Amino acid sequence: MKSHLIAPSVLAADFTRLADDIDMVNRSEADWFHLDVMDGRFVPNITFGFLVIEAIAKLAKKPLDVHLMIEQPEKYIESFRKAGADVITVHYEACPHLHRTLHQIKETGAKAGIALNPHTPVSVLEDVLEITDLVCIMSVNPGFGGQKFIYQSLLKTRKLREMIDSINAPTMIEIDGGVGLQNAESLLQAGADVLVAGSSVFGAADPVATIAALKSFNAVFDYQNPA
Ligand code: DX5
Ligand code: ZN
Numbered sequence: 001m002k003s004h005l006i007a008p009s010v011l012a013a014d015f016t017r018l019a020d021d022i023d024m025v026n027r028s029e030a031d032w033f034h035l036d037v038m039d040g041r042f043v044p045n046i047t048f049g050f051l052v053i054e055a056i057a058k059l060a061k062k063p064l065d066v067h068l069m070i071e072q073p074e075k076y077i078e079s080f081r082k083a084g085a086d087v088i089t090v091h092y093e094a095c096p097h098l099h100r101t102l103h104q105i106k107e108t109g110a111k112a113g114i115a116l117n118p119h120t121p122v123s124v125l126e127d128v129l130e131i132t133d134l135v136c137i138m139s140v141n142p143g144f145g146g147q148k149f150i151y152q153s154l155l156k157t158r159k160l161r162e163m164i165d166s167i168n169a170p171t172m173i174e175i176d177g178g179v180g181l182q183n184a185e186s187l188l189q190a191g192a193d194v195l196v197a198g199s200s201v202f203g204a205a206d207p208v209a210t211i212a213a214l215k216s217f218n219a220v221f222d223y224q225n226p227a
Contacts, residue, residue: 004188005031006214007065007174008207009198010056011047011145021202022059028211032065032087034176034196036145037080039070042094043143050083057084065194067115067176069142070094074101081108089113089136089174092120102131113174117142118150122160132171134194135160140177145198149178154190161191181210185217 008030013021025033035053040046057064063086070076073090074097080088088110095101098114105112113134114125118141125135137160139153157173164171172193179187180200187195195214204210 002193004192004215004217005172005194006211007032007034007194007196008201008211009034009036009145009176009196011036012198012202014202018056019059022056024207025211026059026061028208029215030062030201030211032063032194033060034065034067034198035085037066037068037070038143042071042091043069045143050079053080053083053085060084063087065089065113065174065196067113067136067196068094069115074104077101077104077110078108081105081110085110087111087113087134089115089134091115091117091142092124093117099128099131102128106131106133115142115176116156118153122156122163125160126163129163129169129171130167132169134172134174136174136176136196138177139175139179142177146203147178149183153177154183154186157187157190157192164191181213184214188217 008025038045038047064084065087066085067089071094088105092114102112111133115136117138137153137156139149140147174194175187175192176196179195179197201207201210
């Protein structure tokens with residue numbers, strides 16, 4: 001059995017008291033901070049950039065998982081790395097030269113991730129899976145927190161798990177959007193490694209306990225060594 005990671009999405013934090021929310025994640029059983037960068041072009045929303053990530057990096061005691069929902073992400077990879085990103089995820093739909101962009105990310109020393117919009121099938125990743133550290137399956141249309149989980153994402157997760165295991169790649173599967181206590185276990189059973197959770201964590205009465213609950217599901221099925 002391998003254990004899964006929990007990555008609270010800071011998008012759902014209270015930005016008037018961001019330091020407190022970062023401290024909460026530091027104290028919790030969460031593994032990563034998930035940071036959503038949006039440019040108002042690739043997605044219909046604008047969030048934050050280098051300055052805010054640098055500030056978070058100063059307080060965060062856990063790796064920063066930076067999800068770039070921006071056009072031409074290749075222009076900014078080095079700057080996001082300098083700002084403190086440990087994992088840099090670009091969108092398949094925003095990268096005509098994805099192979100080059102993945103190498104560019106790895107050359108900075110960061111882990112390289114690819115995110116897929118809900119309409120993009122996992123099969124498009126066949127020729128890059130081996131050089132991809134993480135695939136982020138978007139289980140909502142990117143742009144906003146608090147949306148409803150798209151069920152098809154569960155089936156995509158299973159398919160991707162099979163693709164990854166068939167070539168014995170160490171690629172992690174991350175699920176982003178509408179994830180919470182109600183679907184975490186099914187996602188882990190389908191083969192997810194990292195669960196991003198925004199509103200289900202920061203909107204909870206007890207965020208630390210919610211993270212602990214998400215972390216406690218031990219339904220990760222090891223496809224290579226089934227019990
Ligand atoms: C959506 C973002 C998500 C978002 C998830 O575009 O990529 O990371 O913060 O938020 P919840 O968990 O509220 O769906
Ligand atoms: Zn995200």
